[in-house]
């Protein structure tokens with residue numbers, strides 16, 4: 001396959017940046033999208049040019065590091081997968097592909113396609129945890145949890161923090177990411193103890209980072225590689241309303 | 251009080267205000283529609299005139315109407331603050347935007363649709379509310395010994411103008427799109443999303459978004475054809 005790529009190039013966070021066009025040839029349909037960029041980069045290095053910088057790590061869809069908007073869709077056109085799991089057979093010979101970084105005030109571009117997602121870390125640090133004194137490992141099943149509840153908590157826990165929800169949302173809202181953690185921990189007995197403080201602090205941090213507000217468009221759910229549901233956003237709203245009405249945090 | 255203000259001014263709190271005021275307006279529209287449908291009665295406007303007279307002279311209705319004005323302004327004002335915040339959250343946009351593949355047009359156009367509704371409301375209130383309350387030259391009729399505004403005649407004359415009736419029909423289409431997303435969105439904002447009932451709420455919302463603006467739009471069409 002031969003492809004024409006329009007890729008966002010930006011030297012550093014202060015650079016204005018712009019699109020550059022590249023031709024790649026002899027791309028195998030069995031290559032992953034990232035391998036296709038690897039091929040381009042080898043070419044660029046040989047020519048003495050700066051390779052295209054992009055984030056990646058596991059390349060098997062579990063770390064959430066790979067982040068790029070491909071033809072206007074975070075992680076490309078396929079449902080329920082990350083960019084590293086996207087294969088070139090999803091494209092056709094001669095296609096023109098535009099590749100952009102996540103776009104959000106809270107995710108400033110560091111270089112080319114790499115953005116700074118530490119805003120997500122700070123949201124988790126604000127309350128996305130359970131405070132326990134670590135000791136010996138507790139016995140399995142010492143706290144009974146109903147299967148349906150465990151399932152729903154696991155669905156929320158699938159979030160890999162990639163940021164596609166923010167990238168897809170017209171408001172650059174981080175509500176799906178934030179609510180997945182709020183919802184997961186609110187469902188489980190271990191998380192219930194701190195639920196009020198958690199939701200208040202995490203939502204506060206999310207807004208302080210400069211993410212937009214949710215308009216319930218559902219774009220996040222549609223683009224999430226782990227297909228996390230809007231149900232968790234609704235639960236986070238319930239948690240928030242309940243915490244604001246009942247918490248001791250005056 | 252501090253916690254209360256901070257709750258209501260947070261992004262989530264503003265969404266709750268949007269949802270509560272939106273749902274109030276949804277209920278209000280049903281009452282408004284039931285009144286308006288009397289314009290279609292073939293009685294020379296008698297039923298509509300009696301109804302209008304009652305609405306304008308009942309203390310409770312007048313109180314609710316004040317509240318309604320307040321909620322519309324609150325809904326519009328809060329939506330504007332969210333719009334500004336949301337625009338700021340993405341200073342650099344995408345070159346290629348694939349939003350059509352992941353969300354509905356109406357859900358992405360709530361601000362545009364709401365603004366058009368707001369313009370409609372200004373025109374509507376100027377013509378049919380301000381004119382009755384403070385204007386002069388409204389024709390009167392006497393029904394059962396009570397002299398009252400001939401609201402029917404005033405409305406029918408307005409709708410005889412194709413520009414006015416056309417504007418009303420267009421605005422009802424805009425309202426339909428606003429509610430196509432807005433109805434179920436309000437429940438989501440209040441945290442009400444569950445497999446047990448969300449399907450029903452969505453279906454009810456789509457039905458409401460078609461039937462209520464649809465019936466509103468039929469009135470100017472019929473009165474225009476009868477002119």
Ligand code: HEM
Pocket residue numbers: 213214215216265266268269271272273275276279322325326329330332360361363364365367368371428429431432433435436437439440
């Ligand atoms: C006065 C002009 C209006 C403006 C400027 C306006 C604007 C908006 C905007 C921007 C939203 C999206 C808010 C968000 O999701 O964050 C919205 C939601 C909504 N609007 Fe309006 N609107 C107006 C009138 C109306 C009217 C007349 C109704 C009812 C018949 C209505 C019902 C709703 C509902 C139910 C929602 C969903 C609330 C939610 O998502 O939580 N709006 N409106």
Ligand code: FES
Pocket residue numbers: 055056057058059060061062063064065066082083084085
């Ligand atoms: S590189 Fe880990 S999910 Fe794609």
